[in-house]
Amino acid sequence: MSRAEPARAPGARPFALLGSELATLFRRRRTIAMLGALALVPILIAIAVRVTSAGSSGRGPAFLSDITQNGLFVGFTALTVSIPLFLPLTIGVVAGDTIAGEASLGTLRYLLVAPAGRLRLLGVKYLGAAVFAIAASAVIVVVGIGIGALLFPIGPVTLLSGDTIGAGDFALRALLMIGYVSMSLLGFAAIGTFISTLTTVPVGAMAATVVLAAASQIMDALPQLSAVHPWLFTHDWFAFGDLLRNPISWDSYAQNAVLQLGYIVVFGSLAIGRFTTTDVLS
Amino acid sequence: MNKNVKWLPAILAPVLVIGAVVAAPAVARAASTPPDKTAQQVLALIATAKDAAYSGTVEQHSDLGLPQLPTAGPGSSAGGSDATAQILDLLTADHTARVFVDGASKQRVQVLDKLAERDVIRNGSEVWTYDSKTKKANRITLSARSSAGSGTPIIGPVPNDPDTSTPGGSATPELQTLSPAQLADRAIQAITPSTYVAVTSTASVAGRAVYELELTPKTGSATLVSHVVLSVDAATGLPLRVVVDARGQKADAFSVGFSSIDFSTPAASLFRFTPPTGATVTTHTAPATSPTKKPHAAPNAAAHPKPTVTGTGWDTIVELPAGATATKGSSPTPSATQSKLLDELTTAVPGGRALQTSLLSVLLLDDGRVLVGSVPIASLESAVQ
Numbered sequence: 001m002s003r004a005e006p007a008r009a010p011g012a013r014p015f016a017l018l019g020s021e022l023a024t025l026f027r028r029r030r031t032i033a034m035l036g037a038l039a040l041v042p043i044l045i046a047i048a049v050r051v052t053s054a055g056s057s058g059r060g061p062a063f064l065s066d067i068t069q070n071g072l073f074v075g076f077t078a079l080t081v082s083i084p085l086f087l088p089l090t091i092g093v094v095a096g097d098t099i100a101g102e103a104s105l106g107t108l109r110y111l112l113v114a115p116a117g118r119l120r121l122l123g124v125k126y127l128g129a130a131v132f133a134i135a136a137s138a139v140i141v142v143v144g145i146g147i148g149a150l151l152f153p154i155g156p157v158t159l160l161s162g163d164t165i166g167a168g169d170f171a172l173r174a175l176l177m178i179g180y181v182s183m184s185l186l187g188f189a190a191i192g193t194f195i196s197t198l199t200t201v202p203v204g205a206m207a208a209t210v211v212l213a214a215a216s217q218i219m220d221a222l223p224q225l226s227a228v229h230p231w232l233f234t235h236d237w238f239a240f241g242d243l244l245r246n247p248i249s250w251d252s253y254a255q256n257a258v259l260q261l262g263y264i265v266v267f268g269s270l271a272i273g274r275f276t277t278t279d280v281l282s
Numbered sequence: 283m284n285k286n287v288k289w290l291p292a293i294l295a296p297v298l299v300i301g302a303v304v305a306a307p308a309v310a311r312a313a314s315t316p317p318d319k320t321a322q323q324v325l326a327l328i329a330t331a332k333d334a335a336y337s338g339t340v341e342q343h344s345d346l347g348l349p350q351l352p353t354a355g356p357g358s359s360a361g362g363s364d365a366t367a368q369i370l371d372l373l374t375a376d377h378t379a380r381v382f383v384d385g386a387s388k389q390r391v392q393v394l395d396k397l398a399e400r401d402v403i404r405n406g407s408e409v410w411t412y413d414s415k416t417k418k419a420n421r422i423t424l425s426a427r428s429s430a431g432s433g434t435p436i437i438g439p440v441p442n443d444p445d446t447s448t449p450g451g452s453a454t455p456e457l458q459t460l461s462p463a464q465l466a467d468r469a470i471q472a473i474t475p476s477t478y479v480a481v482t483s484t485a486s487v488a489g490r491a492v493y494e495l496e497l498t499p500k501t502g503s504a505t506l507v508s509h510v511v512l513s514v515d516a517a518t519g520l521p522l523r524v525v526v527d528a529r530g531q532k533a534d535a536f537s538v539g540f541s542s543i544d545f546s547t548p549a550a551s552l553f554r555f556t557p558p559t560g561a562t563v564t565t566h567t568a569p570a571t572s573p574t575k576k577p578h579a580a581p582n583a584a585a586h587p588k589p590t591v592t593g594t595g596w597d598t599i600v601e602l603p604a605g606a607t608a609t610k611g612s613s614p615t616p617s618a619t620q621s622k623l624l625d626e627l628t629t630a631v632p633g634g635r636a637l638q639t640s641l642l643s644v645l646l647l648d649d650g651r652v653l654v655g656s657v658p659i660a661s662l663e664s665a666v667q
Contacts, residue, residue: 062397065417069560080397158558160399161392162412162419226376241397247552249380249394251339251542262299273292277285 017116021128025094031132034090035139041086042078042144046071050151062241071152072170075144076244079181082140083237087133088213091185094132095192096206098125099275103200109280118276122193126268129189130182137181141174161246173243180240184256187233187263188213194271197278230255233263316491316516321479322466324493327519329462334520335384338488338543342377345533346639348627378541382548390552405553412557419557422566476500476595487513487522488540503529505596506641506656518545528640535640592665597657599665604650631663 025031049067061080066073099122102108111121148154156164165173192209199205216234219225229235236259239252319327382390393400401412409422473479478498485494492513499505506529513523523539557563590601628635634647636659645653645662653662 155559158560160397160414162399162401162410162414162555162558162561164556164558238396242394245380245392245394245399247549265295266299269291269295273289276288 017120017124018127021124022131025128025132026135031094034093035135038082038086038090038136038139039143041082042074042140043147045077045081046074046144046147046151049074066158067148067152069153069155070157071148071150071154072145072157074148074152075141075174076177078140078144079137079177079240080238083181084217085214087136087140087181087185088188089210090136091129091133091189092192092210092213093206095126095129095189096196096204096209097202098129098193099196100199100202100205101196103280104202112280119272122197122271122275126190126193126271129193130186133185133189134178134182137185138178141178141181145174159246160241160244163246165246173248176243176248177240180243180253180256181237183260184233184237184240187260187267190264190267190271191233194267194274197271197275230259233259235259314491316483316493318483319481319493321481321495322463322470324481324495324514325466325469326462327493328514328521329465329519331515331519331521333385334518334545335547336518336520336543336545337380337382337548338540340379340381340538341541342379342536342538343534344374344376344536345531346374346535346641347528347531348374348639381540382552384547384550384553388550388553390548401555403553403555405555410555410557412555412561417558417561419561419563420566421557421563422568424568473497483516485513487515488543490522490543491516492522499596501596504657504661505529506643506658507596513539515543526641531640593655597655597661599653599655599657599662601665602652602654631659633663633666636662 045064046067049064061077063073063077063080067077099108102111112118116124156166157170158164188209191212192205195208195212196202196205213234216232217237220229220232220235236252236256239256242249242252378394380392380394387404387406389402389404391402395415399414401410401414403410403412407424409424411420411422412418470479477500480496480498482494482496483491485492492515495512495514496509497512498509499507508527508529508531510527511523511525512521513525514520515522520543522543523537525534525539526536528535589603592599592601624635628637628644628646630636631645634645636646637644638659642654642656643659643662645659645666647653647666651666653665655662655665
């Protein structure tokens, strides 16, 4: 949203602001480059496994040894590799840029001149980051399945429980997995949006957001801090594997939804408090 | 003034979230208190739950005073293939398992690891095990006799309780003909000389009202066990949780119990297992007679000398003679990594090395003898003479 919208009566086109925000976001070269980089993860994994004919079972990231037998696992391996760093990095860039980016370009005050209201602008900015999270995880899974089908034989998928499922069930679980991974990034995007309201330097907001994701994951790896583990927004990031069990274990899905909702409520209201009271000078 | 109002949601939101977190368990705990029962009646209730059908999530947590290892990155093989490290992982790490049970002959246990799973599926006389990390499946065919035996699935390591295991282990054929009430009386008679037994009925586990059977050793500080609490579902008699507390430790030393349970019959397809393509399948057949019977044990008698048991009740010490442990593993000298890990865990004592956990002490003597007991190390050392 680098360009100012012409003033329009609010309510006439309720999704105009969101549509324009999404169009601007996904037309940016940076956004396209980040999605391209995420798409490269499964492509690189698939080519590497294809060229070297895979390592022994039980080594490397989860599902890596499954790839040679079933190309559909490329998407899952890529997801496992991307979750700790690449996904939070790209979401951190988008979420950290939401408000601070406009402020640093000097376009924030023009946006606020339009009769959109600060609350609505903040909501639209957050939704933009959320849509990017969905796009990012979808790109990894879909490109992974595609490249896997291209380079390797595909067939019925073996679940972690040892049971086998057909194509329809697999498509459903892949969709659920995209949903799960993007949902587990929503709380993180809310934190990024809040940090973005604190500063006019977008790089600072991005860096702070990404560092928080790393810090949270480090805390999650220390057993001495097990008391705070269920409260960390990264705690359930890897529980997407529960969708590959038979029957599907919904516990982590529900638990993660509640956790992310808590983060959205707390950091969303903090962002509202900050953004509606601050003096916009740039 | 106006600015303060706009910060209001930011102040209220954390309060709301914390309030919801505190209130949610309180609402779930609203289970009614069941009628009072004696310890015998509770034990008889357990015996009636043999054919129950249910599914649920079981959580195991241990705090044995052993070093905790950080769990590394995505889908890492925590502990790896090393046997000692795997045992260490079993003892120190927490585990979550899903359990599906349909009567005495159909069970499925899924140990949920991070992006991995270990399964045990039993359907009548056929038992499958499957490990998603190694892609190895084992098929075990039980003989008619052993498949008719006790139907309770074993979830994780069962706490080492000498009192309750002794009567069950030695007299299995006889016990099958006893009624639940008689069985309960026998168990109580066996326990009471060494243990105080108390029953409370105010607690709840996984949202169900339970009877809590509390066993406290009479021996005092001679044993490391402070007390054992067994929670039994008041309606069905299914044991829902076991907690073992160690002397001088605030946190539970070991606990395994349901975090959620559903008493509807699980889908029949869950108990039918076909190994996936690409899995290594090994087939075993369980011996026709039970392994404790003579014909099977005779050839190995020389290789496995009988352990000596000193003491009774909670402060029992088991002494494994030299050679008993060495012959179990095929290689007499443990691998370099294994012995290094063992050195880090144990401390040197006169005549050998000792491992002290909050529930169990192990003394490895230089001459190959191994002493194990739920007692302080000093008691093991004095038992050597």
